[in-house]
Every structure is written in structure tokens, then in C-alpha cells.
Amino acid sequence: MTRIRFMPDDKWVTARGGQSVLDAARLARVPIRTRCQGRAACLMCKVHIEGEGIEPPSKQERLKLGVQEKNGLRLACQARVGRDSGADITVSVPEDRLKAIIRQKLLEQEDDSLW
Numbered sequence: 630m631t632r633i634r635f636m637p638d639d640k641w642v643t644a645r646g647g648q649s650v651l652d653a654a655r656l657a658r659v660p661i662r663t664r665c666q667g668r669a670a671c672l673m674c675k676v677h678i679e680g681e682g683i684e685p686p687s688k689q690e691r692l693k694l695g696v697q698e699k700n701g702l703r704l705a706c707q708a709r710v711g712r713d714s715g716a717d718i719t720v721s722v723p724e725d726r727l728k729a730i731i732r733q734k735l736l737e738q739e740d741d742s743l744w
């Protein structure tokens with residue numbers, strides 16, 4: 630079993646070996662946008678993954694991501710939790726622009742209320 634932390638929501642879920650990061654995100658109720666239902670076609674499910682407990686990208690995923698893979702980007706629908714992994718993984722999900730703006734405004738309001 631591997632624990633996955635989804636950021637920026639800071640939600641945790643325990644995943645089985647072989648399970649996709651996209652399926653784990655759904656269990657954690659972390660929304661990751663998709664259009665191809667996990668067939669590695671839409672490239673909308675890109676996430677940044679840190680940690681050793683994830684299987685290396687498949688040939689298909691490497692072809693789809695190109696140089697982006699070298700920057701730690703993976704396709705959540707293709708990235709699979711390692712079979713014998715006990716390590717924690719951190720998955721950063723790019724935020725929707727509108728959600729990022731709202732989060733920033735809320736943080737600014739919190740800062741203002743401290744003064």
C-alpha cells in the first residue's frame with residue numbers, strides 16, 4: 630500500500646499497487662480533468678509526481694509527454710503505483726485558473742483580517 634498526498638488540497642489516500650493515480654484521485658475526491666476517460670489521448674490529466682513509489686512511464690506515456698516527462702510531469706491516467714512500494718507519493722494537481730484566483734483572494738483576505 631502506498632499513501633498518496635494530493636496537493637494543493639492536501640488530501641491523502643491509500644492506493645494499491647498497480648492502481649492509477651487518476652483512480653486514486655477519484656477515491657480522494659480530488660478532481661482531475663479528463664476528456665478521454667484515461668486512454669492517454671487528451672493530455673488533460675497532467676500532474677507533477679514526487680516520490681519513488683510510482684512505476685516508470687510506459688512507452689506510450691513517454692511518447693505523449695515528450696520532454697515534459699523530464700520535468701516530473703506524468704499523465705495521472707497512465708502513472709501507476711508501484712507493486713512493492715511503501716513509499717509516500719506527492720501528486721501536485723495544476724489548479725484551475727479560476728480556482729487559483731479565488732484561493733489567492735481568500736488568502737489575501739485572511740492576511741488583511743490579521744491587521
Ligand code: FES
Nearest residue numbers: 667669671672706
Ligand atoms: S485522461 Fe486523457 S490523457 Fe489522461
